[in-house]
Amino acid sequence: MTVKISQTESVQQFLKEASGQLNDAGSPRVKTLIHRILKDTVKIIDDLNVTPEEFWKAVNYFNELGARQEAGLLVAGVGLEHYLDLVMDAEDEEAGKTGGTPRTIEGPLYVAGAPLSKNEARLDDGADAGTVLFMKGQVKDLDGKPVANAIVDVWHANTGGTYSYFDPAQSEFNLRRRIETDAEGNYRFRSIVPSGYGCPPDGPTQKLLDQLGRHGQRPAHIHFFISAPGHRHLTTQINLSGEQYLYDDFAYATRDELVAEIRFSEDQVVARSYGVEGRFAEIDFDFAVQSTAQAAEQSRMERVRALED
Structure with a gap:
């Protein structure tokens, strides 16, 4: 894909909305963390041309990880x-x-x-x-x-x-x-x-x-x-x-x-x-x-x- 939209103003505003940056409720610290995670994730999708198939494969991987209770094992394994x-x-x-x-x-x-x-x-x-x-x-x-x-x-x-x-x-x-x-x-x-x-x-x-x-x-x-x-x-x-x-x-x-x-x-x-x-x-x-x-x-x-x- 040649179009990279992750850094456009409309997407950046959307990510602020999705992470709660535009409301006064919730936890400021959690909002900051989620906002950064969303920004970095969409940039990865853009930069590496992540396909919808790869995206949903990753989502399913997280489901498997939780079902097997291996999240603690994974964070050790990837350093x-x-x-x-x-x-x-x-x-x-x-x-x-x-x-x-x-x-x-x-x-x-x-x-x-x-x-x-x-x-x-x-x-x-x-x-x-x-x-x-x-x-x-x-x-x-x-x-x-x-x-x-x-x-x-x-x-x-x-x-x-x-x-x-x-x-x-x-x-x-x-x-x-x-x-x-x-x-x-x-x-x-x-x-x-x-x-x-x-x-x-x-x-x-x-x-x-x-x-x-x-x-x-x-x-x-x-x-x-x-x-x-x-x-x-x-x-x-x-x-x-x-x-x-x-x-x-x-x-x-x-x-x-x-x-x-x-x-x-x-x-x-x-x-x-x-x-x-x-x-x-x-x-x-x-x-x-x-x-x-x-x-x-x-x-x-x-x-x-x-x-x-």
């Missing part, structure tokens, strides 16, 4: 969730709020209200015959001082690459716990080694990634929220060393400082000291959190999460 981290990193650097364990994406699979334990916990329910994992570490401030009574909120996938709550075959809060650190900032837990996983192969996210010539695989990883009074909330995850997709994570969550060495062992003397037999794995990982007096920085950002009020 938008990682981009939010880059924006916050840049803001922190400009404000001089640097140092400590880096943030990385939360993902869409957190569930609020996991059981709270003192100092240590067992995450798995024993139903998954995966390799037993023992993980421990310390929460510290930027001066290396221990942060007592911090909450280590941890969740990860099973050996099939699925998460409890979203996988009804798993027990309630399986592989999810909150652990309060001791006086020296220590935490530890027993679990199983998680598996990496991919997007559902028949889902809309993978269908789009196929069109982009990209895979939808993630390395094995473990998610964390770290929080404590007087300290900035940290949203992060560790990726396990030796994984095939460690530096090719479709969700762009890998950061060098967040690669955790996992050690597999057959040492039965050590195994018995843990109260287990056979092969097991160990991870040691410390978290360093920034101090803050701002209450808003001590809590995780607002977003819709499962079971969260």
Whole structure:
């Protein structure tokens, strides 16, 4: 099409009307956002000669995305969730709020209200015959001082690459716990080694990634929220060393400082000291959190999460 009408005065006025710019009701912020989205969308339609068939295919894609509840997966896969981290990193650097364990994406699979334990916990329910994992570490401030009574909120996938709550075959809060650190900032837990996983192969996210010539695989990883009074909330995850997709994570969550060495062992003397037999794995990982007096920085950002009020 040679006629480009998106920038004409009549269309620009129409977009103001459609986005509520010409009335006094509603939310000014929402109006601003929708107006910008409409302006950019019609410009894309014009500039790239989007056909009606392509337009309605995109509309149907959004319907599929919602029906499969994959919107959170898609924003990770096309890098938008990682981009939010880059924006916050840049803001922190400009404000001089640097140092400590880096943030990385939360993902869409957190569930609020996991059981709270003192100092240590067992995450798995024993139903998954995966390799037993023992993980421990310390929460510290930027001066290396221990942060007592911090909450280590941890969740990860099973050996099939699925998460409890979203996988009804798993027990309630399986592989999810909150652990309060001791006086020296220590935490530890027993679990199983998680598996990496991919997007559902028949889902809309993978269908789009196929069109982009990209895979939808993630390395094995473990998610964390770290929080404590007087300290900035940290949203992060560790990726396990030796994984095939460690530096090719479709969700762009890998950061060098967040690669955790996992050690597999057959040492039965050590195994018995843990109260287990056979092969097991160990991870040691410390978290360093920034101090803050701002209450808003001590809590995780607002977003819709499962079971969260």
